[in-house]
Structure formats: structure tokens, C-alpha cells
Amino acid sequence: MTELLIPDVNRVNCPSRVILEHVTSRWGVLVLAALLERSYRFSELRRHVGGVSEKMLAQTLQALERDGFVLRDAKPVIPPRVDYALTPLGEEAAGQVSSLARWVERRVPDVQAARAAYDEAKA
Amino acid sequence: MTELLIPDVNRVNCPSRVILEHVTSRWGVLVLAALLERSYRFSELRRHVGGVSEKMLAQTLQALERDGFVLRDAKPVIPPRVDYALTPLGEEAAGQVSSLARWVERRVPDVQAARAAYDEAKA
DNA sequence: CTGCATCCTAAATGATACTG
């Protein structure tokens, strides 16, 4: 019989894992959370998300765009102006990762306390 | 004046980013989601989460334990038996990542359609 | 300004062998 209870995401090489990794990637999370507030231009986003390189930002945005989470709007002007915004699908994803990010920020003290206890128990 | 509107997570080397990366890491997500259902033994978890190596599972569990998300219960028997379970803090985190994972699974068809459209538009 | 292409380094991950 088939094991219907095992989620797809626990299988190797399944499509959902790849998507999940785009959404939860180091820069993917931060980009989605930023775009949830408003749309951003490329270099604006680069300044907003601290520490992201040009290369990684472009790469992250392309993956999110291809997955249908982000909409790229390149205006035919000189100098180039490209705006990035969330699609409706992207808003759903961004809502969840942003909520998670905010939860983590609230729990930083708890985690730091847990680490202190863990490290002391080791010593 | 200080920019109070910029979340901590957008800053480089902030504590919340590190925590977020533990929680959203490739194996962290899957381990948390698994432990949300029930507690697991080490090798049981290894079989449940497809493709995870022994080394990465141990490393992931240690990071989650140190952060206060996972409780490790090593029973003094031979052969060794170690159970892993979520702490209350871990349950909160796991609830969110698991919800995200399930959302992604439901949206796989939408993403695949978006990719097909994207790839075709390129060609 | 918004990228892409290239090269290079650092970090994550995997495979294997080994220990209590």
C-alpha cells in the first residue's frame, strides 16, 4: 500500500523542496519580506537588504520571478529603471516568511537565554 | 535620528539572521516539521527526512537544540537510544515552518505553471 | 542603473571510517 501520510517534501528531488529552498533561502526570505511592504527598485532593494551582493540579489530575484512570486517591471528608460513587486502568489509566501522573521525577532532573547544555558551545561 | 522602521533582520551580523537561518535551513525546516507530529529517534528521523546525511542531521539537531527549539533525551541504555522532541518554543517555530511547507506543497502546480510561462517567454 | 560573465574563495554538504 502507498504511504499517503509522508509529505512530498520529505522525498528527495521532489519539486516542493526546490521551491521551499528558494523561499527560505538566505536572501529569498529577506527579499520577500521587503517586497511585502512595497515594491523596490534593484539598487534600492540592495541597500535595504544589508550585506547582499549584486550577484546574489539578481540570482535570488530571478529564481523568485521564475517561480511566479515576483514580478519584474523593466521600464524602457535611460538610465534603466527596474521595479520588483510581489505577485498575489508571492504575497502569500511573503506573508508567511515575514511572519516567521518577525516571530524570530521577538524570540531573540529566549534563544540567547537557551544558548547560554546550553553552553554552560557543556562546561 | 535612529531608523526604527528597519527590522533587525535586515542588518548584517544581527542575531536574528543567524536564528532564522537555523530555522529555515535546508534540513532545519524538515526536521522541525517532522518533530511537530511526534518525537523521533535519531535514525528514525534520518529515515523520515529523505536524503539527509548522518552528519547534517546531527549538526542540524545540535543547532536547534542549542537555540532552545529541540530537546534531546539520551536514555542510558545499551544500545543507545536518543529521542528528540520540540520544546514549547520549538513548537511555535515548527508550526510556522510546517505551515509554510504545506502551503508550498499545495502551490506546486501554480509554481510549475509560472515556470513554464517564464521559460517560454524567454524562448 | 541594471544587470551578465568570469574568476576565485569560503562554506555547506556528502562519503567513509571509526568509537563509546
Added chain:
DNA sequence: CAGTATCATTTAGGATGCAG
């Protein structure tokens, strides 16, 4: 069984230069 240690490999990431 539940890991640790080591080595090899893969991948992520950063720096730079250049084009539209």
C-alpha cells in the same frame, strides 16, 4: 544505535570588469 572525525566534493557567495 548514535554519534564523531576526516577527507573530498559541491555549491554558495563575493569581487571585478564590462555591456546595454
